[in-house]
Amino acid sequence: MEHKTVDARGRSCPEPVVLTKQALDKLTEGRITVLVDAEVAKENVSRYARNLGFSVEIKDRGASEYEILITKE
Numbered sequence: 001m002e003h004k005t006v007d008a009r010g011r012s013c014p015e016p017v018v019l020t021k022q023a024l025d026k027l028t029e030g031r032i033t034v035l036v037d038a039e040v041a042k043e044n045v046s047r048y049a050r051n052l053g054f055s056v057e058i059k060d061r062g063a064s065e066y067e068i069l070i071t072k073e
Contacts, residue, residue, distance in 0.1 A: 001029060001030045001031065002027055002028070002029065002030030002031070003030055003031045003032070003033070004023050004026075004027060004030070004031075004032050004033070005032070005033045005034075005035065006019050006020055006023050006032060006033070006034045006035065007035045008020070008034055008035060008036050008041060008045070009035050009036060009037040009065065010037065011036075011041070012038075012041075013038075013040055013041055013044055014044070016034065016036050016041040016044065016045050017041075017044050017045055017048050019034075020032070020034050020045050020048060020049065020070070021048070024049070024052070024054075024070070024072060027072050028072075029072060029073060030071075030072060031069060031070065031071050031072070032069075032070045032072070033067055033068070033069055033070075034067075034068040034070065035065065035066070035067055035068075036065070036066050036068065037064055037065045037066070038064065039064070041066075042058060042066040042068065045068050046058060046068055049068070049070045054070050054071060054072050055070070055071040055073075056068060056069070056070055056071075057069040057071075
């Protein structure tokens, strides 16, 4: 199972979603961890992945940083 990390911290929307889309397009199966540092980015990335039917888990890392785990099976 493949695992990639997308660091979208410091990026404003829609860039975190675009980076997530690019990573998901290259992934056939596995997990992507997306790092964001804004509530809006967390909501947009997780909504995008859920709308595509992927499993999403969000971890609050504190200091307004989030780790979004997206599983593509």
